Amino acid sequence: MMVFSWLGRDGIYPLALAARILFIVFGEWQDKSLSIPYTDVDYEVISDAAQLVVDGSSPYDRATFRYSPLLAYLLVPNVLLHRCWGKLLFSAADLVVGKCLQSILTRNGLPPGRSLQYASLWLLNPLSINVSTRGSFDALTSALVLGTTSALLQGSLGWAAVAFGLVVHLRVYPIIYAPAFALYLARSSLAGWYGGADPTGVVKSSAVWINLVSRRPLLFALLSASTFLACTSACAWAYGLDFVRHALLYHLTRTDNRHNYSIYWYWIYLDYGAPHRWLLGLAAFIPQAMMLMVSAALLHGDLALCVFVQTALFVIFNKVFTGQYFTWFLCLVPLLAPRLALGTKMTFVLLGSWVCTLLWWLFAAWNVEMQGRNMYLALWVGSVSMFATNVVVLNACLHALVRVV
Incomplete structure (x- = not known):
């Protein structure tokens, strides 16, 4: 990488931070000068919730605030210091x-220099820079998920459990990793290896499942559950049913009929006003749950690969799939990049197909949502194509990994 060679090992993080500060400054100018704002709507929502907290009110008095009140408290400096505090915080999470x-x-x-090269695929990625500097807290979620994974690989069970309990409280979806983490701990304690693979294959699957009731998996479950329950109980005590309804139950039955790449989108749109639409929100979890359990059972010995595959499967098959969700699995791509053997031609074919599909969807969605044109068929084709392309890309990556693992 020419950029890496020019900057050296110590220059990547300052450059990554400087780029994010530059984007934040540009975003402030765009918000004040152009009709199309740079700042994400959710950032405004959380900032308004922080203002309500400062005023002594409930953050749930702000319509569409669907998160833990801890986020509103984290953004209180937006009110007391400067409205860009949260963007700087989320940008710092990017560096973490x-x-x-x-x-x-x-x-x-990998040698430290090579590791930093691959990490720079995230640190200097325009998409990750854009998402965090627009005010999305997805980087905070990604930092906690990767922090949990890193701590587990290093054998730091306590820190991993606390980070996992906290991230599940902040964003419910990381609960999908629980089976994989438990199986990984069961296998590692059984074989006596911590943070490595099982190259000799001496650990049998049946023994791993039996060992789920051993000390390390149970301790991880106890500590992570205690962290989650402590945070959740405190929030429930402070804000009662509003917290339970908006921060927890809402995400179980959530269905979006706009800005949604999901293959379920058209079904959601047609049934949006129906009283039974919450059933679709629950039914969509069934294929997800099946694939997540199978992938955890098959891949838990290679934890980095398992977390990537599970994240990709969850996002691709989710009933809600927005642009920010790309960062959930893109932050994990650098972990697999050294092991991918796709070849230049195949890489361009897959990337080109994905970009063309995305552009098709964006064009159709812009006409439907912004221009009010009847292009629902084109948008549905775009959603189906988006789903199929993501599945093909994931499948190709897994086959490329098989050849080099």
Whole structure:
């Protein structure tokens, strides 16, 4: 990488931070000068919730605030200091993601310099820079997920459990990793290896499942559940049913009929006003749950790969799939990049197909949502194509990994 060679090892993180500060400054100018704002709507929602907290009111008095009140408290400096505080905080979380990636890659056998090169795929990625500087807290989620993974690989069970309990409280979806983490701990304690693979294959699957009731998996479950329950109980005590309804139950039955790449989109749109639509929100979890359990059972011995595959499967098959969700699995791509053997031609074919499908969807969605044109068929074709392309890309990556693992 020419950029890496020019900057050296110590220059990547300052450059990554400087790029994010530049984007934040540009975003402030765009918000004030152009009709199309740079700042994400959710950032405004959380900032308004922080203002309500400062005023002594409930953050749930702000319509569409669907998160833990801890987020509103984290953004209180937006009110007391400057409205860009949250963007700087989320940008800092981006850098933590980079550090976690570098740590995991180094532990997997890459030299520190090479690990930083692959971590820079995230640190200098325009998409990750854009998402965090627009005010999305997805980087905070990614930092905690990768922090949990890194701590588990290093054998730091306590820190891993606390980070996992906290991230599940902040964003419910990381609960999908629980079976994989438990199976990983069961296998590692059984074989006496911590943070490595099982190259000799001496650990049998049946023994791993039996060992789920051993000390390390149970201790992880106890500590992570205690962290989750402590945070959740405190929030429920402070804000009662509003917290339970908006921060927890809402996400179980959530269905979006706009800005949604999901293959379920058209079904959601047609049934949006129906009283039974919450059933679709629950039914969509069934294929997800099946694939997540199978992938955890098959891949838990290679934890980095397992977390990537499970994240990709969850996002691709989810009933809600927005642009920010890309960062959930893109932050994990650097962990697999050293092991991919796709070849230049195949890489361009897959990337080109994905970009063309995305552009088709964006064009159709812009006409439907912004221009009010009847292009629902084109948008449905775009959603189906998006789903199929993501599945093909994931399948190709897994086959490329098989050849080099």
